[in-house]
Amino acid sequence: MDSSSSPLTFAIVGCGSISPTHAKALRALPPADARLTHCCDINTTLAEAFAKQFDLKIASFEELLADPAIDVLTFCTPSGLHASLGARALAAGKHVVIEKPMEITAAACEPLIAAQRAAGCKLAIISQHRFDPSSQQVRGAIDRGELGSLVLAEARVPWHRSQEYYDSGDWRGTWALDGGGCLMNQGVHTVDLLLWLAGPVKTVYAQMRTAAHERIEVEDVVTATLTFANGAIGNLMATTSAYPGFPAYLGLHGTQGSAVIEGDELHLLAIKGRDTIHGKTATAHALQVATGGTKSATANASAIPATAPADGAWAWGDAHREQFADFIRAVRTDGTPLVDGVAGRAAVALINAVYESARTGRVIILAD
CATH class of the missing domain: 3.30.360.10 (Dihydrodipicolinate Reductase; domain 2)
Structure with a gap:
């Protein structure tokens, strides 16, 4: 897919408490920039409820990795699973967004950074503030x-x-x-x-x-x-x-x-x-x-909303929307996301x- 002009297709991995914010933020972006199509969770009850709420297809993690139509995986899983799952996604050629924290130790962050550099894909850590x-x-x-x-x-x-x-x-x-x-x-x-x-x-x-x-x-x-x-x-x-x-x-x-x-x-x-x-x-x-x-x-x-409010009144999810927009710009311009793997590792x-x-x-x- 030509990511410089086509919308990026996203899938959410992990359907817990923060995942609706990711979904709403992605849906708030212009359709020309982002499409959210799939979700994944080992808890089938959670996955089914989330898929119904946001009209998504359910897929296994392996199916998401193998699907050439999916450009970005955004991870809302427990923190200690971020490196193992995220590194696999990067190795499969997917761009990756990870909910904070990047991982549970700085050492565990290293495989993500290495995988990102090897794959040439983009990696961002949610730090929306x-x-x-x-x-x-x-x-x-x-x-x-x-x-x-x-x-x-x-x-x-x-x-x-x-x-x-x-x-x-x-x-x-x-x-x-x-x-x-x-x-x-x-x-x-x-x-x-x-x-x-x-x-x-x-x-x-x-x-x-x-x-x-x-x-x-x-x-x-x-x-x-x-x-x-x-x-x-x-x-x-x-x-x-x-x-x-x-x-x-x-x-x-x-x-x-x-x-x-x-x-x-x-x-x-x-x-x-x-x-x-x-x-x-x-x-x-x-x-x-x-x-x-x-x-x-x-x-x-x-x-x-699709854009920041004119009156400056910031609401829940606005910052997530702006971080996803920053990530999409990085993918399209081959730039660096504001909160990349190096920044995510520093906090950890x-x-x-x-x-x-x-x-x-x-x-x-x-x-x-």
């Missing part, structure tokens, strides 16, 4: 040097998940398939934004606990002190035990200005010599995710370092 207007505005200010030299970064994810959430799937809360708890599963988006906006982390010192949930192997509260390669220091906190759940927060403070993103909104942008921008504190969907998870935000979401590597520090009580130095 890079596409939020607030994130784009802050990144622009940083690129223009308007915050001066960064001195402090603060990242907080004070969310809540019920015991029922962890009990809803036997893979949840396991090291083998979830890869971690509140930081790997819930906090990875904020970790990615932190790295994208503040730059690489040099050292980590962390502590973690399983404080408020039963029948899970992983942490539900973690805190870390960070030093960045640019000389800044920072802190990172995540939990799923902060009832009733509060919006994620990212604060960046420099010698010439500060920026605060809270609940996906630009809460504050203060630059020396200019009027301070005061914005909202959180989107409705950010509050829903903080208190009830993706399922809550998806259940309360309306149809995703920082989280792995947090876990290693918490387990050993040592300061961990990250590789360059």
